[in-house]
Amino acid sequence: MTLIANPIYDSVFKYLMEDDRVAKILLSALLKKEIVELQMRRQEYSAMQQTRISMFRMDFTARIREANGEEHLVMIELQKTWLATETLRFRQYLGTQYLNKENMREEDNGTYGLPIISIYILGHKLGELHEPVVYVRRRYLNYDDCVIEHRDKFIESLTHDSIIVQIPYLKGRTRNHLERLLNLFDQDYIYHADDHLLEIDENKFTGKDEQLLMNRLLKAGVAPEIRRAMDVEDEILSEIEKRDTIIMRKEEEIVKKDEELGKKNEELGKKNEELGKKNEELVKKDEIIREAVRMLSQAGLSVDEIARKFSLSPESVNHLLNE
Known part of the structure; x- marks a missing residue:
């Protein structure tokens, strides 16, 4: 058995995604598309703050390759939370991204926004949806509900697809490549002596991509600065829980x-x-x-x-x- 850092913690997740290879692997698996180029955006909105410790954000610009070989730029908005009260903040941040001029591109026939793909990694369950990964995809339809195959930059600038990951429903599922990667987030593996760590059987993660993620989390688990950051997160979350308890009682x-x-x-x-x-x-x-x-x-x-x-x-x- 091997002990790795628990990626539910913001500090660990940030450390994981700062590795370009790991970020490409995980985001490609989530999108189910090849990411040719990936660049992390400036994180002015995603810095860990005491008042918003329960939500973590990262933004990427990615050049993705479609099945037909076509390539195009998209913006990936990645948000993670372990509390069930963040819907308004999700909406506010999404609105901020639509308004950000850095997400606009000059074209020959006008100015358009980069298509946005939002990914939500949730530490809680959603209503009656029991799948660990839920895809919300748009379709272009005519009046008779027939699918229109072509895409338009105007529409792509104003609407977006979403991917929702429900960590509590992972439960050791390994039906596909994505679930095998996300298995490293499964909170059933929490080490009994320390919530900061997951105890995993490394023999279950033998794929090259899984090994890369696991090794990155292994390094995070022994990095002193990451361990201290997790302690800080625990303290802040404890204060948030105390505050919420007082509010609930009132x-x-x-x-x-x-x-x-x-x-x-x-x-x-x-x-x-x-x-x-x-x-x-x-x-x-x-x-x-x-x-x-x-x-x-x-x-x-x-x-x-x-x-x-x-x-x-x-x-x-x-x-x-x-x-």
Whole structure:
């Protein structure tokens, strides 16, 4: 058994992808296309920051070769997270890339953006999708839903394909070349004494490409600066979890208070309803007494006699008669 650095950590993943050969191998396998040239972009958006430790980003410009031999430039936007709350940040970063003038190219017939391929490596599961790798591909269709084979630079500038990797569903799957590479991310291999390391059977990773990735992670596992960076990530993540726990508890308290207020409002509503019914009854009684007073007055009884019959004051009787 061999111990390698756990690539779920941002510092390890960055170290892994900074090797040009490794990056080409992994990205080619994900795209299922040959990458002829690969260049890592300036990482002004992907620097590890304490406030955004849960998401890591890397950008590449790649010249890819299609099955028919055609070559073209694309931008690969690679994002990795181990928390399930990053959708908004993913969208914000994607918007930043669309706005970045460095991603535009001058053509004879106009200025166009580089086609973007977004890759999301997730440390969590997505809803009901149980496949470890999910491809989201666009198609050009006409009104009758027939596929249009040609591609247009205008459309390619405004839309993009995506690849989603769900690490929890890897589970030792080795059905194809990509899954054999991604097996080195499988968190089932976590070393019992140290979450920073994965304990793997090197005899299962005998392919040339797998060996390159494994050796790179092996070096990361013994590099002091990488080990320190993983410790920092743990500390920051711990602080984030504490913060989220406090927020969650406060939200629970707010929900309880809202429920209590809801019950009190319900009780007040019932009391108001009861008071309303009592007021209606009083109004009806007043109308009955008023009508009786008028009838007795018309029958010739004096104010004092009527007052005695209803236990009212003479002033009240006069008020009822004059309404």
